[in-house]
Amino acid sequence: MPTLDHPVALSGVDVTYPGGTRALAGVDLTVSEGEIFGVIGESGAGKSTLLGLLTGELTATSGTVRVLGQDPARLSPGDLRTLRRSLGVVFQGVHLLSNRTVRQNVALPLALEQGRPSRDERADHRERVAQALRFVGLDTRADAYPAQLSGGQRQRVGIARALVSRPRLLLCDEPTSSLDATTTDGVLALLREARERFGTTIVVVTHDLGVVRRVCDRVALFESGALREVLPVTGAVEREQGTYLDRARRELGA
Structure with missing residues (x-):
């Protein structure tokens, strides 16, 4: 069960947007201190919604969200700014x-x-x-x-x-999506070194199974807003046909 000593802890989290679209459904998830944790899924799986919850930009419709022991949605603007000083975010477009x-x-x-x-x-x-x-x-x-x-x-x-x-927690949103293979390797090496040198807990949101295989300790597989599995990453690779989740299970060595 999620506990306050995890940098990220979600319990029974639902997010439903105006109009009735359910972006996340009953998500229970924890990320351990010092872990590099992957979040994968196809477009519409709920990855961006999850990231928005962690940064405090979105509020859960129901359930409990804890980021570094606090619920961003329940904080005053000043306290939310203080929490965000303990968060680092690497955006897809850098900005x-x-x-x-x-x-x-x-x-x-x-x-x-x-x-x-x-x-x-x-x-x-x-x-x-x-x-x-x-x-x-x-x-x-x-x-x-x-x-x-x-x-x-x-x-x-x-x-x-x-x-x-x-920051204690680094959130990465598709950090290598526009980079070539050599540059991607360099960026992933920096993420690993940040964990080793600073003890930073890192969440990597991506669609790229190769990124997860090379840098993550565990990975959460999302599909249509539901958390299907949380798997250890072993690095085994098999190239076969199947759904995205089937390929993820095989390629990540589950």
Whole structure:
């Protein structure tokens, strides 16, 4: 059963949109501390709705959602902002500000924190940005603008920006969907290293079974809003025909 000591814990969660569309149905799910956890399914499976619940952008129709021990839907705006400082999000489209340098884009989460930072806090922020850029291998491009970067470099900036606040929980929404194979490998290596170096718990939402096989410890298989199974990922590969869920079970070694 979900408990408060899990970074993510959902119990009996339903989400029904206006008009009667049921996006999630009776979902029970936990993610353990320090785990890289995959969420897969075809379009319409409920992946984006699940991510919206975890970020507090959506509210469950029924059931209980706990993110780092708190229900985002029950928090005041101020408390929700505080919770989100413990979350990092890597978006599919990265969404960098084109008129800001790499350094300024990475510093944005720190700049948005309430209150005017002291001199010591400003120095700490500069060092955290520098560390994040070194971590993703872009310290030499700190003064470049997004238009001067490759797609893979922009995604690395997105990862640095998500990690600069040193979040306990990192949420990744299709982080490799627009990248080639070599760049994808680099991004996945960064996610593994973030877990190893910082102890970050990571949730990866994707449709790509290869991504799950290479980086995740366990994976949740969603279909039409229902959580069908949670499987350990062993890395075994078989290429056979079948439904998406059948192929997922085979390719992930379940």
